Amino acid sequence: MIAPAPKTQTFLVRLKRQDGRDQAPYWQEFEVPKLDSQNIISVLQYIAANPITTDGETVEPPVWDSGCLEEVCGSCTMVINGQVRQSCSALVKDLLEDNDEALIVIEPMTKFPVIRDLFVDRQRMFDNLIKVKAWVPIDGTHDLGPGPTESPDKQQERYALSRCMTCGCCLEACPQFTKENDFVGAQAIGQALYFNEHETGKKLKGDRLDVLMGADGINSCGNAQNCAKVCPKEIPLTEAIAKIGRQVTLHSIKKFFMGK
Amino acid sequence: MPTETPSSDSRVIVVGGGLAGLAASVRAAEAGVPVDLFSLVPVKRSHSVCAQGGINACNTVARQQGYSEWQHMDETLYGGDFLNHQPPVYEMAHWAPKIINLLDRMGVPFNRTNEGQRDLRLFGGSLFKRTHFAGASTGQQLLYGLDEQTRRFEAEGKIRKFEFWEFLRPILNSHGVCKGIVAQDMRTMEVRPFLGDAVVLATGGNGLVYGKSTMSVICTGAAAARAYRFGAALGNPEMIQVHPTAIPGEDKCRLMSESARGEGGRVWVPREKGDTRHPTEIPEAERLYFLEEKYPDYGNLVPRDIATREIFWVCEKGMGINGGNMVYLDITHLPQATKDKLAAILEIYEKFTGDDPREVPMKIFPAVHYTMGGLYTQYTAETRHVPEEDPYEWEYTDNNGEKETRKLETVTGMKHGDPMNMMTTIPGLYAFGEANYAYHGATRLGANALLSCIFDGLFCGYGVANFAKQQAGERAKDAKGEVSDESAVMVTQQEIDSAVAAENELLEKLKACEGDENPYEIHRELGEEMTLAATVVKTEERLLKARKKLAELKDRYSRVRVSDTGHYTNQNLAFTRALGDMLLYADAIIESSIARKESRGSHYRDDYPTRIDDPFHATSKCWFDADTNSARIEWEPIPLPLVPLRPRTYGAAAPVKKKPAPEATPAEPAVETAAPKREFATSPAEQPSA
Numbered sequence: 001m002i003a004p005a006p007k008t009q010t011f012l013v014r015l016k017r018q019d020g021r022d023q024a025p026y027w028q029e030f031e032v033p034k035l036d037s038q039n040i041i042s043v044l045q046y047i048a049a050n051p052i053t054t055d056g057e058t059v060e061p062p063v064w065d066s067g068c069l070e071e072v073c074g075s076c077t078m079v080i081n082g083q084v085r086q087s088c089s090a091l092v093k094d095l096l097e098d099n100d101e102a103l104i105v106i107e108p109m110t111k112f113p114v115i116r117d118l119f120v121d122r123q124r125m126f127d128n129l130i131k132v133k134a135w136v137p138i139d140g141t142h143d144l145g146p147g148p149t150e151s152p153d154k155q156q157e158r159y160a161l162s163r164c165m166t167c168g169c170c171l172e173a174c175p176q177f178t179k180e181n182d183f184v185g186a187q188a189i190g191q192a193l194y195f196n197e198h199e200t201g202k203k204l205k206g207d208r209l210d211v212l213m214g215a216d217g218i219n220s221c222g223n224a225q226n227c228a229k230v231c232p233k234e235i236p237l238t239e240a241i242a243k244i245g246r247q248v249t250l251h252s253i254k255k256f257f258m259g260k
Numbered sequence: 261m262p263t264e265t266p267s268s269d270s271r272v273i274v275v276g277g278g279l280a281g282l283a284a285s286v287r288a289a290e291a292g293v294p295v296d297l298f299s300l301v302p303v304k305r306s307h308s309v310c311a312q313g314g315i316n317a318c319n320t321v322a323r324q325q326g327y328s329e330w331q332h333m334d335e336t337l338y339g340g341d342f343l344n345h346q347p348p349v350y351e352m353a354h355w356a357p358k359i360i361n362l363l364d365r366m367g368v369p370f371n372r373t374n375e376g377q378r379d380l381r382l383f384g385g386s387l388f389k390r391t392h393f394a395g396a397s398t399g400q401q402l403l404y405g406l407d408e409q410t411r412r413f414e415a416e417g418k419i420r421k422f423e424f425w426e427f428l429r430p431i432l433n434s435h436g437v438c439k440g441i442v443a444q445d446m447r448t449m450e451v452r453p454f455l456g457d458a459v460v461l462a463t464g465g466n467g468l469v470y471g472k473s474t475m476s477v478i479c480t481g482a483a484a485a486r487a488y489r490f491g492a493a494l495g496n497p498e499m500i501q502v503h504p505t506a507i508p509g510e511d512k513c514r515l516m517s518e519s520a521r522g523e524g525g526r527v528w529v530p531r532e533k534g535d536t537r538h539p540t541e542i543p544e545a546e547r548l549y550f551l552e553e554k555y556p557d558y559g560n561l562v563p564r565d566i567a568t569r570e571i572f573w574v575c576e577k578g579m580g581i582n583g584g585n586m587v588y589l590d591i592t593h594l595p596q597a598t599k600d601k602l603a604a605i606l607e608i609y610e611k612f613t614g615d616d617p618r619e620v621p622m623k624i625f626p627a628v629h630y631t632m633g634g635l636y637t638q639y640t641a642e643t644r645h646v647p648e649e650d651p652y653e654w655e656y657t658d659n660n661g662e663k664e665t666r667k668l669e670t671v672t673g674m675k676h677g678d679p680m681n682m683m684t685t686i687p688g689l690y691a692f693g694e695a696n697y698a699y700h701g702a703t704r705l706g707a708n709a710l711l712s713c714i715f716d717g718l719f720c721g722y723g724v725a726n727f728a729k730q731q732a733g734e735r736a737k738d739a740k741g742e743v744s745d746e747s748a749v750m751v752t753q754q755e756i757d758s759a760v761a762a763e764n765e766l767l768e769k770l771k772a773c774e775g776d777e778n779p780y781e782i783h784r785e786l787g788e789e790m791t792l793a794a795t796v797v798k799t800e801e802r803l804l805k806a807r808k809k810l811a812e813l814k815d816r817y818s819r820v821r822v823s824d825t826g827h828y829t830n831q832n833l834a835f836t837r838a839l840g841d842m843l844l845y846a847d848a849i850i851e852s853s854i855a856r857k858e859s860r861g862s863h864y865r866d867d868y869p870t871r872i873d874d875p876f877h878a879t880s881k882c883w884f885d886a887d888t889n890s891a892r893i894e895w896e897p898i899p900l901p902l903v904p905l906r907p908r909t910y911g912a913a914a915p916v917k918k919k920p921a922p923e924a925t926p927a928e929p930a931v932e933t934a935a936p937k938r939e940f941a942t943s944p945a946e947q948p949s950a
Contacts, residue, residue, distance in 0.1 A: 020828045035510055042510030048832070049780040051823060060824045061832050065301075068476045068684030069512045071611070072400055073305040088511070091614045115447050116829040126302060130415050135408035136367035141290055142719060147364035152273040159369040159395050162404060166304055198367045 009034040011096055012054070015062060016107040018114045019152040026061070029054045034096075039079060040087035040106065041066055044118075046090060047143055048257040064118040069231060074165030077172070078118050079107040084172040086232050111170045111179060125166050132208045148199035161194035161240065163233045170227035176220050183220040185210070186227035190240040196247065209244075209251040218248050270732035271296065272724055273441055273456035275427040275483060277303025279399075279710060280693025281462035282406035283717020289418040291725035296454055296560070298422045298443055299408070300478045304407045307464050307476040308713065312515070313397025313708040314381060314391035315363075316355030319832055321380065323649075327388040329354045330650045335386055337903055340632075340701020341861035342877060343496060346902045347641045348682075348698050351674040352715045354649075359714050360392055366405040368393050391707045396604060400484035402710055402767055406717075407494055422454075426834060427483045428488055429775060430459060430689055431759045438688035439751035442763050447829050451763055453756045456734075457728035461487055461684075462692040462717070465631035469842045469849065470795065471787015472513050473628035484635050484695050485841035488848065494882040494891075495636035495697030498843070498852040501704055501862050502795050503566040506627030507609055508586055513627035514612055516589065517605045520622075521560045523598050525591040527551050527571070528621075536582055539590075539621045550574050568626045569864065571740060572796040581623060588621035617625075625798055630709065632700040632862065633852075635691035636881055637682040639698070641901070642675035658908050672901040674719070682720040684698050688731070690724055692716035702861020706766065728905060775819025779836040782813055782820065786839075789813075790846055794853050799866045803854045815890070832916040844884070851891040852880040861908075866885055 012032045018025040030047050031054050048061035067073035069088040076087040081095055081104060095104050112120040133218045150158075170178045170186040177185040192208045195201035218241065227237040273286045274281050277299035285295045299306065318329045333353035337344055339680045348616065355544060364370060364378065370392055371379040380389040394401035424446045431440040440455035465483025467473030488494050505514035505520070517685040521527070530537070531548040551570055552559040562570070575585045591599065591606075599618050609617045646652055646668050655665050674681055682698065684691050691697075693713040700708065793806035817840060824832035858872035859865050878895040885892040 019826065037508075037615075038510050039612070045511060045780075049778065058823075060826055063829050063831050066477055067301055067305045068307065069309050069509075070310055070514055072309045072397060073301075073307075073476065075301065075305050088795055089611055091612075095613050116826075122302075126304070126411075129408075130411055133412075133415075135412045136365070137412070138362075138365050138409070141287060141356040141362055141759060143361065144365065146361045146378075147367070150369075151376050152372045152374065155369050155372045159401075162369050162401060163395075163397065165309070167399070168301070195367070200365065216405055 003177075004233060011092070011102040011104065013047065014045070014103060014105045015117075016105075017062065017117050018108070020116055021113060028059060034092065038092040039069075039090070040078070040090040040095075040104070041069055043104070044087070044091060063116040065120070072165060074167035077109055077167045077169055081105050081170070084109065084230055086167060086169075088155045089232070106184060109168060111172050111174075111177055112168065113179070115260045120167050122166070125168060125171070125187055127192060129166075130182045131184065132188050132192040132195075133204045133213055134188070134191040134195055135204075136195060136198055137203055138200065150199070154197070158194055160235060161190050161197075164190055164194075164235055165233065167232065169232060171227035173230040175224050175226070176222045181220070182216040184216055186221075186237040186241060187229055189218065189221075189244050190235055190237050193240045193244050193247075196244075200254065206246070206251065209248050212244055213248050213252055218245050221245075269294070270457045270725075270728040271455070272728050273298065273459045274462060275299075275441065275460065276306070276462035276464060276693070277301070277407075277410075277421075277423070277696070278306035278308040278462060278464055278693060278822055279403055279406060279608050279713035280695075280717045281306075281460065282403070282410050283714045284460050284692055284721035285419050285717075286409050286413060287721030288414040288704065288725040288728070290297060291722060293457075293725045293728050294417075295413075296422060296456065297419055297420045298425045298427055298441070298454075300426055300446070301423065302423045303410065303421065304404065306403060307479055308403040308710070309400040309709055310398075310474070310476065311402075312396050313400065314398045314707040315356075315714075316359045316386075316390050316705070316707045317361065317392060317711065318353070318390060318649075319357060319360070319378070319380060319392075320600065321737065322388040322390050327386075327390060328649055328651070329356065330654075331388075332356065332386075332390065334903055336699070336705055337701065338906070338908060339703050339705040339708075339861075340699075341703060341871065341908050342701065342900070342903075342905050343499070343860060343879070343898065344699055345639070345712060345898060346700030346900065347672045347674050348639055350671065350902060352699060352712060353713055354647075354673065355574070355719055356711055359711065359718065362718070363402060363405055363714075366409060368394055368401050368405040371403075374537075386705075391494050399710060402714070406714070413509050427461070427463070427486065428763045428797040429486050429759060430686060431455070431756055432490065432686065433748070433751040433755055436686065437748055437925050438686050440756070441482075442759050444763070444834075446831070446834060449827060449830060449833075451760060451767070453760050455751065455756070456512070456910075457464075457731035458688050458690065458723075458724045460690040460692055460724055461635065461695050462713075463695045465634075465694040466842070467628050468838075469786070469846050470500075470628040470790045471772050471784060472508070474503060474512070474513050474515055475628075477512070480838045480842055481631070481845045482838040482841035484691070485845040486637060487684060487686065487689060487691070488882070488884050489841070489844060490686070491884070492686045492689060492691075493636040493894075494633065494848050495879050496633035496702070496852065497848040497882055497891075498794070498856055498863050498880060499632035499697075499700075499861065500628055500795060500849070501630035501632060502568050502626045503629040504571060504626045505589060505624045507532060507612060508623065508627070509612060513625070514608065515627075516622065516624055516627075518606060520589060520591055520602060521567075523591070523602055524594050525589050526593070527560050527561060527567070527587055527589055527624075529574055529587050533578055533799035534583065539581075539588055540592075540619075548574075550579075558810060565862070565864065568796050571624075571626055575794075577623070580625075586623045586625045589624045590621035591617060592619060628795060630695055630700075630704050632697070632702065632704055633849075634695045634697040635684050635878070637684055637691050637696050638674040638679045638680050639682060640678040641672050642678075643670045643672045643901075656904060659905050659907060661907075664902075677722045677726050679723045679730065681723040682716060684725075687725065688920070691718070692720060702863060751777055765831065766837065769818045770820070770822055770833060771825070773819065773821055775821045777816045777820045779820050779822070779832070779839050782816055782841055783835075783842070786813055786842065786846060787807075790849070797834060797864055797866050798853050800857075801852065801867075803850055806850050807854070810843065812848055817843060817925055846886075847889075848882045848891040852882055852893055855893045869910070877905065918922065
């Protein structure tokens with residue numbers, strides 16, 4: 001519901017495209033009119049409705065993943081001007097500031113298989129949540145009274161972790177997490193801590209730590225700390241990794257002396 | 261002879277992975293029925309994540325202050341202007357405390373008091389603190405809680421997820437019973453059938469029919485429209501909730517909390533039409549504070565529905581910013597301490613607009629927020645003894661303002677585990693959550709949406725499991741003996757194949773169309789027309805115009821051209837297909853808006869500005885008529901087993917100056933001749949959960 005603004009100014013968008021899984025990527029360039037309060041999603045919407053490159057060629061509209069557009073669903077992660085972030089909260093006017101070329105480069109994440117164009121397959125992140133048993137093992141959905149009480153401090157600590165929207169920014173920025181290995185990465189480690197800190201959730205703490213002790217667990221972390229820097233929800237991921245590291249150490253000592 | 265039957269074990273299909281769909285999946289899986297769960301997106305990314313405010317339930321503290329489940333029910337009915345059926349609302353309010361307990365046990369990080377109890381906040385439509393919350397993202401936290409339990413069942417093999425799959429149509433047998441769905445993988449574009457003994461549609465609202473709304477990009481209403489196309493009735497599609505202050509964006513509208521006005525924010529437009537100066541360059545005297553001028557007593561804090569209408573009217577006159585649909589919400593004059601208090605919401609504005617609202621007035625406009633109407637559903641009522649927590653005697657004020665004491669002999673709720681609960685008019689097909697019309701009547705109260713979604717899943721999900729088991733049992737019997745083509749529990753291979761073939765045909769037709777119409781342009785025009793004709797203020801004249809416009813858009817849609825010819829992850833094709841369904845849903849909204857010649861809750865007819873209970877205290881039940889390609893409306897009266905009708909005034913203060921009568925004479929005179937007196941709602945009834 002915005003009044004049409006005079007289309008005096010435009011900027012260039014360079015888009016990395018890929019027609020399908022395992023196909024070769026290629027680049028296309030589009031000229032897009034500048035509008036007020038424009039984010040990367042609305043830029044992509046414009047290109048999809050007017051898919052004509054700067055060479056004057058009409059091409060197929062680009063494909064991307066998006067959902068809430070309020071930076072809470074985690075769908076629209078992309079690499080924008082070299083930075084992994086949510087495209088809904090990436091504003092054109094910020095991206096063009098101090099940008100002499102008036103150019104925005106949009107690429108898919110590199111740590112996940114591309115499905116098409118900017119749309120990637122992040123199933124690995126959800127599978128990792130199963131690996132670390134990221135749930136509270138309740139007795140069932142029947143009426144069994146309230147859950148355990150919790151101090152406000154504890155709630156604040158858990159709330160910070162529970163805001164993880166599985167967007168994958170932390171993994172994209174992580175030097176250790178690659179397409180080739182099975183490292184679970186900061187996201188799953190943060191979630192393991194979230195459930196280990198819950199009164200009922202900690203019943204599965206041993207199972208979680210068993211997984212995180214393994215080759216794809218905490219030992220693969222190289223302590224680059226990129227994860228916390230790029231997290232759009234400012235989740236204290238490096239602290240979470242440190243805490244899980246301590247829990248893993250205690251757990252392995254305990255296992256050693258118990259002879260398991 | 262039936263050639264294809266699902267395995268002798270029962271199976272439930274759930275479409276939609278928001279709160280309602282996940283709760284239903286968990287409940288059915290727990291009841292021993294395996295679930296196939298379909299979702300357009302990974303379920304953890306469903307639109308439920310967007311809810312901020314909280315979830316209502318009576319609680320220990322409120323109870324000691326005199327609050328009760330009964331009162332929660334009454335508030336919900338009163339807020340909904342009595343268009344909601346009472347037994348389901350009764351049941352929901354009484355289950356609410358149990359639902360909170362369950363979510364608490366699942367580990368949802370509810371805010372806590374010093375003693376470690378769940379904290380509560382005050383929300384609209386109530387004088388008691390009855391809203392539980394988890395930071396500023398309650399919906400996200402509740403969704404995650406259910407997502408985690410779903411994953412647990414997934415790990416055990418009891419729930420199979422089909423994410424990035426789109427529901428295309430129900431598969432019906434010769435008896436019209438739903439026996440499965442046709443769905444499409446949005447990545448590979450594979451179309452295939454899935455069989456089940458019951459199908460739950462938990463597919464959310466229809467905000468995209470209005471172009472830009474506060475909803476997620478997936479909330480097209482297409483799934484509900486597809487069920488409607490194949491015989492499921494819609495209920496009250498004209499009931500759409502509009503939030504007065506949203507941040508219009510190029511891509512969507514985001515909510516701006518009412519607290520900005522509560523703390524002294526002022527709403528204005530340039531006094532001079534066509535004044536394009538920067539807002540900070542417009543001197544005080546040249547600003548039109550239209551709410552303050554028209555309502556000197558209440559100013560910017562008029563109730564939401566009134567604020568919404570006034571903003572709408574100002575923009576309709578071309579007085580909006582740059583002649584467009586926006587007005588200023590100004591907090592720049594407020595002291596620093598107040599600005600600090602508003603920090604959380606001001607940061608949202610800054611993040612998505614790039615402007616600092618502390619320095620520059622915010623630009624806002626009302627936006628479509630929630631779909632109260634939806635698929636029409638049924639239930640089995642159950643009359644019981646009055647439970648301890650309900651009043652035996654209570655005083656009410658009737659429609660004539662007379663006070664009367666009513667003595668309860670019994671109460672009427674919904675029968676737990678009954679397979680009829682929230683079944684659509686297609687046997688075996690259910691509607692849960694926002695896709696279901698049942699709970700909110702003509703307006704939804706804040707923090708009731710999350711509750712209704714989870715309640716549907718948990719309470720009615722049990723009935724779905726029972727239905728599925730029943731069907732499987734009969735199927736096993738039929739498979740043994742005298743099975744005929746007439747079996748109501750079987751589906752033939754031919755019925756399945758023809759449903760799949762029809763969907764493939766539709767896709768081929770869309771791909772082959774050599775027309776010149778752009779689907780995005782049709783969608784833009786649809787959204788604009790629907791927003792102007794069928795949101796805040798409706799009139800017969802404007803709605804009739806919209807009817808014509810819809811006919812034009814439907815015609816142009818037949819010449820739509822899909823620009824993506826790819827055979828893989830073709831979002832353009834999927835959008836174009838959904839656009840056809842949005843046009844269908846829009847038609848039902850327009851037709852029921854025309855037919856409801858009264859004002860009730862969120863449905864405000866400028867030509868019929870009062871509530872007219874006879875004949876409109878009734879559900880507008882819409883059937884799709886293939887011959888006219890439009891809605892056929894039936895009025896179904898609503899029983900009042902628990903609470904009698906009363907005017908929805910919210911304590912009422914000074915009457916509002918009536919807006920000048922519309923120039924056009926309405927096609928039909930109002931049934932009631934009473935003076936169209938609108939009164940202030942002193943309590944914000946039309947509360948979205950933000």
